[in-house]
Amino acid sequence: MMTEKSPNPEAGKDTFDLADFLPFLLNQAAEESSLAFQNVYKDRYGMLRTEWRVLFHLGMYGRMTAKEIGARAMMHKTKVSRAVQRLAERRFLNRTRDARDRRSEHLELTPAGEAAYRDLRGVARDYDAKLARHFTSGEVALLRSMLRQLAGIR
């Protein structure tokens, strides 16, 4: 009996392994490493992933439009629109139409939204520190820089 399956020898001298494939690995790491954080915003505020993202963008960078959030978070406008709707229903944010261009509206957190944001930001900070603790600070800095590059952020 084999102790562990290894890549199919049929591949010949080719050493490509799915477990090393960056898109696969990135997805696994992303999913696993955000599970526990996901439970916090879900259990505490009934939020979805898109919703805490919008909340964080508004809390962190201040008043902005749905379009701006979409561009920054690389979220499709439909996703942003529905997340904003749900956050507005629960009074986490206010929407005000731009006077000069009445198509777009400015989004801003309510006090309740601010409170939720501050709470979750604290959780996120601790969570991030906990993840980073597995590595040296140089490693983490390199990781962040590489991820930013991979994401095409600036």
Next chain:
Amino acid sequence: MMTEKSPNPEAGKDTFDLADFLPFLLNQAAEESSLAFQNVYKDRYGMLRTEWRVLFHLGMYGRMTAKEIGARAMMHKTKVSRAVQRLAERRFLNRTRDARDRRSEHLELTPAGEAAYRDLRGVARDYDAKLARHFTSGEVALLRSMLRQLAGIR
């Protein structure tokens, strides 16, 4: 006018930035860096993410059960079940019941499945190399190792 928005000063000495938050960054990097690959398996074979994952597991590691795939890819059994169904409908894999334990079934690629796998593996290899080309080989090795750790893989 501001040239670029920066984290809200209200945060005080706190320098936590959403754009550095690992779960966020990992998700962005994962999504963006797999977009082009996603288009290939989608356009060429009409496959979803779960489906190419199953295909790759079978192509790379050979005949195994749905449960094994789920464990390796950290996919819920429902997801695996449906991906297997679709792959079976399109004749990319065969399912045979285990004689000793008739609950489980062994999955195996058909010749068509093997062909699709080999094609996509080639695409994946090139794709991975293209991503890695932005960094030194030492950086990439460290990245993979860190991602594996973050994903909880071994």
Next chain:
DNA sequence: TATTGTTAGTTACAAAATCAACTATTACGC
């Protein structure tokens, strides 16, 4: 060998994401 529990995999129903079509508003070209 009944009883109870566990496991592999499927299915049903609800929640969410995707894609395209739509409304309302502004911008452009003439």
Next chain:
DNA sequence: GCGTAATAGTTGATTTTGTAACTAACAATA
């Protein structure tokens, strides 16, 4: 100004996922 194109955001139809309940088969044990 008038017609056309472009933009911000919403809505609806379809697809995909997630959660939980389900079936079928095996295991343990009294």
